[in-house]
Amino acid sequence: MNCQGNALKTDLYELTMAAGYFQNNMADIKAVFELSCHTMPPNRSYLVSCGLEQIVEYILNLKFSEEDINFIKSIPAFKAVDPSFFEYLKSFKFTGDLWAMPEGEIFFAGEPVIQVVAPLIEAQILETYLLSVLNVETLVATKAARVVQAACLDGKERSVIDFGSRRAHGPQAGILAARAAYIGGCLGTSNVYAGKHFGIPLYGTVAHSWIEAFDSEHAAFKAYFDVFPQNSILLIDTYDTLKAAQEISRLKFKKDIKGVRIDSGNLKILSKKVRQLLNKEGLHQVKIIASGNLNEYKIAELVKAKAPIDIFGVGTDMVTSRDYPALDLTYKLVEIEDGKGNIQFKAKRSQGKKTIPARKQIFRKFTKKCKIERDSLGLFSEAPDDTIPLLKPVLEAGKLAQGLPALEEIRKSFKEKVLTLPEACLNTERSHYLKPVLTPRLRQLSNSQG
């Protein structure tokens, strides 16, 4: 993505706090912040970690340009701020550590996904950007995983393609959603920029306007095939889906048609009738693509009803996570050093918003059959037997600890991780949430903090 001007893509209070820490000689105090989600969204049994690559890109490129600094100076609230703070911003860069779950990891509410260990001022400045990126990508990857799961409910492989860019919250959200949907298991996207930037396979043929621009569907189908013989998916619902399906048998190139798309009407009935019509003509090779306000629930219904649909195009519901468009992610201070280098544990005690102090690690335990048995939330220094820690080092002293995985690798990794979910977590209609348990040591520490 574009990194220009990113330093100002933040909440003002990150900058007022930065100036405040700086002037109070607290900028360099070592602090630990954790980013986590408090509540499981309805019907979700798991979340899919997504967005880390964009976060790392942001952190590695984060700097304040002269223009940025001049603007901050001009904000009325900054009138009394000491000029040395603006000098500091000129050379700002992130020098701390970042620990995180790898993208495509499965996690649950209450578990830190990202952990920043850095000078207080640096850790604070990251907050807003990290939250907004992780929010949208994790939401969409999670939703996409559910949609793909529904499409394959009967054990048969069916594909889902992201068609949502037009309904995303602006062009950038569409691109981030395309990436997240791919990680969540989609076959590809309609978003061309995402295809170029991330290498995601691209799909798309024509809209209804194409069909309408011609005098007849026959003419529209032929004109399209002439230009795109290798990509011959015909849109058949502009006027009368069944008539259009019959029209196909009159096309000279009918044996070369790859698919038909139905975007409206009763998809269960229409897909069955269209399949019959196609099969009667021996056009068994023609796949049926369905689209139009689909989501995991509607797709599950179609699969259960044995609608002969091969590919689902999913848009709005997936890219906006329509039924739950915002995770309650927070970025909380959990540890800070005092002046003497001792660690102080920190927690909020606000009503309904209590947090658990201390730098943590998530320890995942598997059954003998390689299913997730339980996650424990413990102190970072713990290492319970037979568990695997989920937070891994990503940045060390401001530099990449190791190369980030390729997108294909992340997608494959998530596909494998899904297999570790207990059966009950795979029901998309009911939440079965494996709430992490605190280790005795973390519980004791948390209780002692009031």
Add this chain to the structure above:
Amino acid sequence: MNCQGNALKTDLYELTMAAGYFQNNMADIKAVFELSCHTMPPNRSYLVSCGLEQIVEYILNLKFSEEDINFIKSIPAFKAVDPSFFEYLKSFKFTGDLWAMPEGEIFFAGEPVIQVVAPLIEAQILETYLLSVLNVETLVATKAARVVQAACLDGKERSVIDFGSRRAHGPQAGILAARAAYIGGCLGTSNVYAGKHFGIPLYGTVAHSWIEAFDSEHAAFKAYFDVFPQNSILLIDTYDTLKAAQEISRLKFKKDIKGVRIDSGNLKILSKKVRQLLNKEGLHQVKIIASGNLNEYKIAELVKAKAPIDIFGVGTDMVTSRDYPALDLTYKLVEIEDGKGNIQFKAKRSQGKKTIPARKQIFRKFTKKCKIERDSLGLFSEAPDDTIPLLKPVLEAGKLAQGLPALEEIRKSFKEKVLTLPEACLNTERSHYLKPVLTPRLRQLSNSQG
């Protein structure tokens, strides 16, 4: 916003159709597309047009770079496309007309907000970007208007500030939401980039992490005041809101404090008790700011309960339009010229997705008391008596018809437009939707199209 690489921020099918029109010698046929919303969201009685400035910026700067074109060439579907199409893309620019409702205009489902009159290929290519920008900005401006309305439910002026960037769908969505929220009536935003780019007033002080980073709330309050004496809003809910409010009376600078913020707990009870404590100390000047998962319904409850809150900070619900995060906006072909220069009217007849053909205009009629009486949807060439047309020329032959209004002007205009809404439309808890009626001529034409 950043315009680089915008040409690829689109659905693949816009480009396959473009190539198809080009190779079928249809690229230059004059076409009319209309962008409109089909369904009123629940409880909404009106929508606030927002996003036109970003759309115009996109169109005026739209071009395909060599890198963009090389990428399109490399997409497998484009294998058989004639090289002359890629030559055409090199010199692509929008040469058509754009008509639109001004930003900040009030509109209803069924009314075209944007109308593109252009060579078919040019009009088609704009679709995805236009939809995604208008979707998010219109959603958020509409939601913000409702939130502001609730805050002033009893006729008393109260301010709303956008705090939502962290929960927006990525950094760009946060910036667009800040703009839309400002147009919808917010006092300002926490988003620094939006402050710089759009000149929106900025607000923000500290997070809970600031309070926790100090040994006591007293120390945290004092350290903040030392740096920001002009911006002294103290966050008082980190541990115990009432204790923190009492702490304020012990601050030497208590007479200079501008406000306190409460971000959790029972805001109705806490705001009343905090107000009492402050008043007892003679601190009548200290404003109470409330935040934390607020929306129009919760704010209305607080106002009805006479909670002494002066300013509301609103985030997630507003910037994601949480209860309805996607409008069903579509971009439909309504007219096209045939080979002989005659106009053909176009409409979709898909089940549940029927559209009304012909280039249209919206004619608004007002009562004698300057309230909206009725909108009529008519042919573009009509001019019913005593009505005002809502679609205005924005681009003519690819160039600005006139300068776009400044943001402050748009905000002011919306504030005035709200006053034209009938009383029944101002109830945020029930939809009273003034459905536009078709003029006899448009109804006749629409019926004749089947």
